[in-house]
Amino acid sequence: xxxxxxxxxFPGFLLWGMLALLPAGKxxxxxxxxxxxxxxxxxxxxLTALLALCLAFRGGPGADSNRAAFVPAALLAPLxxxxxxxxxxxDARIPVILCLLAGIGACFVLTGKCGGPKVLKxxxxxxxxxxxxxxxxxxxxxxxxxxxxxxxxVRTEASPGGTWYAQVIERDEGALGGDTVxxxxxxxxxxxxxxxxxxxxxxxxxxxxxxxxxxEIHWEDEHTLRIDSSLYKVDGPGLSGx
Numbered sequence: 001x002x003x004x005x006x007x008x009x010f011p012g013f014l015l016w017g018m019l020a021l022l023p024a025g026k027x028x029x030x031x032x033x034x035x036x037x038x039x040x041x042x043x044x045x046x047l048t049a050l051l052a053l054c055l056a057f058r059g060g061p062g063a064d065s066n067r068a069a070f071v072p073a074a075l076l077a078p079l080x081x082x083x084x085x086x087x088x089x090x091d092a093r094i095p096v097i098l099c100l101l102a103g104i105g106a107c108f109v110l111t112g113k114c115g116g117p118k119v120l121k122x123x124x125x126x127x128x129x130x131x132x133x134x135x136x137x138x139x140x141x142x143x144x145x146x147x148x149x150x151x152x153x154v155r156t157e158a159s160p161g162g163t164w165y166a167q168v169i170e171r172d173e174g175a176l177g178g179d180t181v182x183x184x185x186x187x188x189x190x191x192x193x194x195x196x197x198x199x200x201x202x203x204x205x206x207x208x209x210x211x212x213x214x215x216e217i218h219w220e221d222e223h224t225l226r227i228d229s230s231l232y233k234v235d236g237p238g239l240s241g242x
Contacts, residue, residue, distance in 0.1 A: 011055055013072070014051065015051050018047070019107070022036065022087065034198065035200050037198060039194060039196060044195075049100070049106065052107050055110060056106040056107075075124055077107055077125060077127075080107035080108070082131060085138070088100070092142045094142065108128070152170045152172070153168070154169065155212065159221075159234075164184055164225075166185075166204075167183050167185070170210070170212055171209070180207045183204070185198065204232045
């Protein structure tokens with residue numbers, strides 16, 4: 001039995017890390033000029049949900065007698081809801097929602113089985129209660145209207161020296177309308193398959209939805225982007241408009 005309980009330690013902390021990865025990356029990396037992006041939010045949500053369900057089915061971290069090793073398990077419920085919020089913001093589709101519901105439910109079961117202090121478990125459930133409402137509202141909106149927003153990269157223009165690239169993006173928000181935006185990114189990027197860390201985008205232009213068909217965009221030089229008749233200067237970490 002002790003061997004079986006000990007075998008839950010690595011999967012337990014792996015689950016905790018996967019739940020924390022997206023919220024922590026989204027909140028912390030922009031401070032250093034980077035952003036964390038998922039190559040597939042659905043795959044990330046699916047793998048995390050499957051891991052949570054497997055742990056819940058086999059007994060999970062809470063079944064371990066080493067309570068100190070699984071105090072983080074008491075935080076699984078609110079952390080899973082925070083994970084759900086960031087996943088919905090990145091890709092609000094029904095398959096993603098189904099994965100989130102399964103994963104969140106499994107994390108609540110694991111929190112209930114947690115061997116940590118009862119006070120910590122109570123605080124955890126109270127914190128989770130505060131996050132249930134926004135997650136439920138977002139899920140209801142997606143299930144009712146079929147999605148919140150879709151972005152399509154229409155065009156990508158690299159600077160002459162390859163330091164920057166500009167993207168023309170159409171954002172379709174359904175009944176709410178949409179817009180056309182132009183973002184400039186540094187070329188630096190680290191791709192790890194499921195996730196990628198890239199330079200933080202800088203939005204230089206926002207216009208009406210559908211403008212991309214008539215928009216003229218090109219680089220005058222390594223640090224000057226022309227959008228129609230306006231010039232935008234890119235200089236190191238800064239960016240100035242026309």
